Amino acid sequence: MKRKSLLLLIISLFSTTFYSCENYLDINYDPNAPKEVTEKLMLPAILSTFSYEIAGGFPVRISANWTKYLAFAGTGPHEGQYRLTANETDNFWRYSSYTDIMKTSTELIAKADQNGNPAYSAIAKIILAWNMSYITDAFGDAPFSQAFQGETGVTKPAYDKQEDIYKRIQVLLDEAIVDAGKTTGIQPGAEDFIYGGDMVLWQKLAHTLKARFHLRLSNAPGYNAATQANLALEALDAGTLSSNDEMPKFNYINAPNAENPWYQYTIDGKWSTAYKPSIFYLNLLNSKNDPRLQYQVDPVAEGDNEGQYVGVTNDATPTGLANYSAIGSFYSAADAPLYLLIYAEVPFIRAEAEFLKAGNTITPAVVTAYNEGIAASMGMYGIDEAAIATYQTANLLLPTTAYEQIMTEKYIANYLQFESYNDFRRTGYPNLPLNTETYPDTELEVAPVLESIPVRFPYPSSERSYNPDNIPAEVPSAFLQAMLVPVWWDKQ
Template sequence: MKKQNIILSILLILFVSPMIFTSCSKNLDVNQDPNNPTDVPENLILPALLSNFSYEVNGGYPTRIAALWTKHLAGGIAGNHEGNYLITAQDVNNFWTNYSYPDVMNNAFVLKNKATANGNPNYSAIAKIILAWNLSMTTDVFGDIPYTDAFKGTEGVFKAKYDTQESIYTSIQALLDEAITEAASTNNVLKVGAEDFVYQGDMKKWTALAHTLKARFHLRLSNAPGKTASAQAKLALDEIAKGAITLATQPTFKYYAKTGAENPWFQYAIDGKWALTTRPSQYYINKLLASNDPRIAFQARKVVAGTGVDPANVGKYIGVTNEAPSNSIGNYSAIGSFYSTNDAALYWLVYPEVEFIKAEAEFLVANKTVNATVTAAYNKAVKASMDFYGIAATDADTYLNNNALKANANLAYAQIMDQKYIANFLMFEAYNDFRRTGLPALPINNEMYPGQVKLDQPPRINQIPVRFPYPSNELLYNSANVPSDLSGDPTKSIIVPVWWNGK
């Protein structure tokens, strides 16, 4: 996968700085490789950690696949592919073996330990937040994963045991609690500054993000074995009350209009580094058009004139399906510029999710009934999604009036989750919400639905996958620890729910 220039620049700093700062004071140690420093300070580890988490994980493979499986996007190419549920043990190797574990979690582990030893709790706090977040995304797609043994290579542990997903979530919450405490410390030898590409060392913002994540993860377990939805919802509301991100403090990562440093969605779907065929799905485009949703202008682009483009399609929103289109791919809408220009910021988590956490949690605390509190929370959440894009209040009010919360409990829950699904466009969280609630009620990819043209390519399996298969590297080199209750056949293993799915 192509790295960003910004990451390469950071790595060059890591390689060069030891020589720069020691050459004047002593001769070069011929037994030490100057290009592979063994002791790197916290302020040089942090930017690389944040860059890798943003590009490789939050804007990387798990999020891209989730967007296909939740029908935010589709892959307009022939044959079986991820869009119609072809995913293999080899396909997930890079995410597990190259990105999630070494580039993010191991470096977060190193940073937190170094920061603790050096008396820099603020750096440790950020490292723990990223570690907890990355752990959640990894366990959410695989289920049981290595954690307690995962970073013990220096101790001779090369075949890590797997921790249960339930214990992983306990560890995630503990990491976030520790991070909140450490973020409040003013006793730091080294102050976090501009090398923090997300919040520039503002620890109050990191604290608010940690509380937001804790709320998200409490709600994640709403249907987990041994848990009750109302109790988990109460825990989520309690965390939000302690602090949460706002429209002004959403965690974003900046990208640049320079080759290799562009926004991940631009690289993946717009400029051809990866593909030009990954575009908003026909299902999703038709859904927004049917309700006159003003957010469509930000989430998708209108078709523009060009070679092979039917003039009748120009100026329209047209989605693709997970098969080779009958026309040139230019006849279909691309991902909206808001998300996919070369210098667009990548949103790690959007403020509207906070309001939808409140809306769903209030509904669950009320034992899945609609009252004035639930209705007010729903209205605020929908408006927050409109405000996120800067949509005029009059347009937002018109939309909300046409989509007022129903009194019927089942319909109301479907509305809350449907609106959250739209607000979380291109967010990994939409996949988690779908799995734990079954909402919105998505058709399987390439299944017939009203307004869809007849398709020739059948889906790979007869349901939306609910997990990733374990990577082939683990099956080959750590097979004794890989959970034995899952089939080695991905078409069978990817339909087995993870622990918190509660099914």
């Protein structure tokens, strides 16, 4: 599918507001400051903020250190040492999610419904549900039913239970699927930066998210793994993403402040160049002779380790950062697209669901989906079929380790995705050690501040200041203690 760049799209969107001098003199308002913001203008802001700040932003930057895709090769304190404060989570919660994305999405839904433009409502409902999943998976209970009502006086919204949030998310996705199938009203076009107005693909994405979220509750209190697996399979069978070509992605361009977020975060130094692929992750791929290594990680470009794949630990490097590998340019080039969801997740959802449905037993359906997941992941990089077959043969499912194998392969396929943090908490796989590795013949300058991997983000400082009575009592205000309290569905 042909997608325009962000810059060209913005130019095209606003070009219609420029008028000739003659026309300008005939009006008494500023044509470049419209009195009403239309659906066509609201949608790009929602999608671009969701991509940059959420799917490729703060939550995944933090979780990538905790799931050991990356490590921070510098002195502390930092998130690689399991240190995350309430001040640091504030922007993710307060501005990016609640104010910018979800509040605007609710306004777009209301406007589109009033104007009879269900396609815009469908996309906004999907993004609202998706962003809310990031919030509840990171923090647990959160405002939802009373959120976005500040204008009507609700300035201290009650917190919804995580179980109720997930029920509402599923309803939003169901509504979006129906709305996306309607052909009435204005249809999105170039301002839809993800699918260019292809509402069938938005429906497929919604079914995929439904399957993901059903499986999320496989170990939740009062829920049954086999039942959740069946619900996930029903969502997949209803019409999910079916190829790498259908992955939702956001295109970036090689221009100042318009580059790919991983490039901005880790390559050109807008944040730090100390985020590097971890020793743990490189060792994992090397131990499996995984051909995806060369796409997920770049070899060292210069210095003593030139041409080699060298990972880092969460500590200051004994030599310069240039002697270590960077995130692969497939993900981190200035003009690399950001993948909001990896297609290979679809067959891996099916593999796990079939496995749980069968009582944690390998069946032909499990094997087929598992191999399809590996093939889809490697196919995303253009790896040839012979190499894929060799890898599949070397990684056959075994009865005693099948669940771990499925989830580990899904973890590799979901490189740099927040979903891996959710899967780890939900299933315990992959088996991740603590961030206590050291370089040869060295000791950690600063050890992790916790003795276990954090299982939630601490509630942000703005909530502690302005809405403290509604924060769940079981989550301490001290950020280190808070990160040890599992969210509701994390009962594996």
